[in-house]
Amino acid sequence: MIILFLTGGLIAGGIIPVQTSINSKLGQQVGSPFLASFISFFTGTLTLIILSLAIDHRIAFDPAAFYNHPWWIWIGGGMLGVFYLTTNILLLPRLGAALTVVVTLCGQMIMAIAIDQFGLFNVPVHELNIPRLIGITCMFAGVYLIKRF
Amino acid sequence: MTINRKKYLFTSILLIWGLAAGMVSPVQTSINTQLRYAVRSPFIASLISFTTGTIILALLTLIIDHTMKMDWRIVPQAPKWIWVGGMMGVIFVTSNILLLPVLGSALTVVSVLCGQMTLAMAVDHFGWFGVQQHKLNWPRITGLTLMIIGIVLIQHF
Numbered sequence: 424m425i426i427l428f429l430t431g432g433l434i435a436g437g438i439i440p441v442q443t444s445i446n447s448k449l450g451q452q453v454g455s456p457f458l459a460s461f462i463s464f465f466t467g468t469l470t471l472i473i474l475s476l477a478i479d480h481r482i483a484f485d486p487a488a489f490y491n492h493p494w495w496i497w498i499g500g501g502m503l504g505v506f507y508l509t510t511n512i513l514l515l516p517r518l519g520a521a522l523t524v525v526v527t528l529c530g531q532m533i534m535a536i537a538i539d540q541f542g543l544f545n546v547p548v549h550e551l552n553i554p555r556l557i558g559i560t561c562m563f564a565g566v567y568l569i570k571r572f
Numbered sequence: 573m574t575i576n577r578k579k580y581l582f583t584s585i586l587l588i589w590g591l592a593a594g595m596v597s598p599v600q601t602s603i604n605t606q607l608r609y610a611v612r613s614p615f616i617a618s619l620i621s622f623t624t625g626t627i628i629l630a631l632l633t634l635i636i637d638h639t640m641k642m643d644w645r646i647v648p649q650a651p652k653w654i655w656v657g658g659m660m661g662v663i664f665v666t667s668n669i670l671l672l673p674v675l676g677s678a679l680t681v682v683s684v685l686c687g688q689m690t691l692a693m694a695v696d697h698f699g700w701f702g703v704q705q706h707k708l709n710w711p712r713i714t715g716l717t718l719m720i721i722g723i724v725l726i727q728h729f
Contacts, residue, residue, distance in 0.1 A: 428674050429683045435667035436687025442660040444701035449654040451702070453642045459657075461629035461640070466658030468626050471619040474662070482619065484611035492610045496603055500617075501624030503600035505632070508625075508661070510593035514586055519706050524692035525719060526587050528685060530594025532726055535681075544602040558725030561718045568715030570587075 440520045443511045456512045463508065525566050532562060601668070618665050653701075685723050689716055 442463075450459035475482045489497075507527075515523045536559070539549035600621075608617035633640050671680045693716060699705030 425675070428671055429679065431667055432671050432675060432680055432683030433687035433690075435664050435671070436684035436689075437691035438660045438664050439688050440692035440695050441701070442657045442664070444695055444703050445654055445660070446657040448651070448702050449657060452646045452650045452654055455633065455637050455642075457629060457633040457636055458640065458642060461626065461633050462655070463658040463661060464622055464626040464629055466655065467661045468619065468622040468658075470659050470662045471615060471622055474666070475613065475615040475619050479613050479615055481613075482616060484613070484616055488610040492606065496607045496610060497620060498624045499603040500600050500607060500621035501626075502628060503596045503603070504621060505625045505628050507593050507596050507600065509629075509632075510589060514590050514593075515703070517586055518583075518590065520692045520695040520703050521689070521706070521712070522587075523590060524688055525715075526590035527594030527597070528688070528719070528723075530591035531597050532594075532723065533591070534595035534598045536726065538598055538602070544599075544606075546602075552729055554725050554729035558722040558729075561722030561725065565715040565718035565722065568711045568718065572709055572711035572715075 440524050443515050443523065444520060446508070446512045447515045450512050451516075456509060459512055460505065460509045464505070521569050522566075525569050529562050529566055532559065604665075614666065614670070618662065621665075622662075682723055682727055686720060689719060 446459050446463050449462060450456040453459055453462070472482060511523060511527070514526075518526070536551060536555060538544060538546055540551050542548035604617055604621055607620060608614050611617055611620065630640065668680065668684065671683075675683065693708060693712065695701065695703055696706040697708045
């Protein structure tokens with residue numbers, strides 16, 4: 424059973440470089456990386472409307488949630504998603520698929536370690552240790568090798 | 573010589589930019605998780621995230637390109653698969669939300685990242701989707717192995 428879920432994770436991850444490549448091609452075709460990002464988000468939105476209706480049988484939610492939660496949860500995820508996706512579309516033709524993926528992974532791991540280290544976003548504190556430092560060094564050595572050759 | 577240095581500087585800026593984009597990703601996940609609890613559905617949370625993203629991109633496109641028009645003739649001419657990128661984003665976001673409780677954070681991250689890097693190498697190696705071909709070689713395989721070791725170390729300790 425666990426193999427099945429691990430395969431699910433592999434597929435989900437494998438989708439990212441494929442998506443970025445497809446979006447880059449879309450950017451070339453429509454002549455603008457921003458318009459390409461827009462089309463990608465727009466079709467994603469349509470897919471999610473159908474998915475929410477099919478699985479939850481609703482797309483509405485309790486408006487009281489607006490008062491009980493900080494304002495930035497409503498726009499933060501979308502804003503950061505736009506930055507991530509558009510950056511990927513702009514970088515891929517210049518850096519290649521492997522280097523683009525690998526360098527964003529490094530940023531991802533650094534931020535994940537920082538979130539753990541300082542307990543940001545109410546995550547339990549998990550301090551930096553020697554194996555984690557070695558891990559980060561390995562990742563940067565990997566980026567260097569992939570960039571250099 | 574100066575051209576080489578300029579190119580080097582340009583690549584360095586792109587790499588730092590990629591780092592910054594990657595740093596944004598775990599923050600986004602943290603925010604979307606809070607949104608998920610606020611609206612009590614992972615799908616509606618994703619939907620809100622995508623809707624605000626769509627609106628922001630409409631504004632951004634208008635500001636930078638001064639137009640949102642595109643040449644509709646590309647629809648029959650261009651390959652069909654260029655339109656499915658958004659759907660793939662949905663699969664990625666939803667899989668992450670669904671896998672996390674079953675596999676735990678460490679295994680989810682490791683399996684997703686391994687899939688990501690393997691496919692990225694394959695895309696470069698075969699030059700799929702119009703990406704410039706870049707053959708696999710031993711230093712690249714070593715680099716990939718180092719990355720996986722690094723990820724496992726960080727996730728394990």
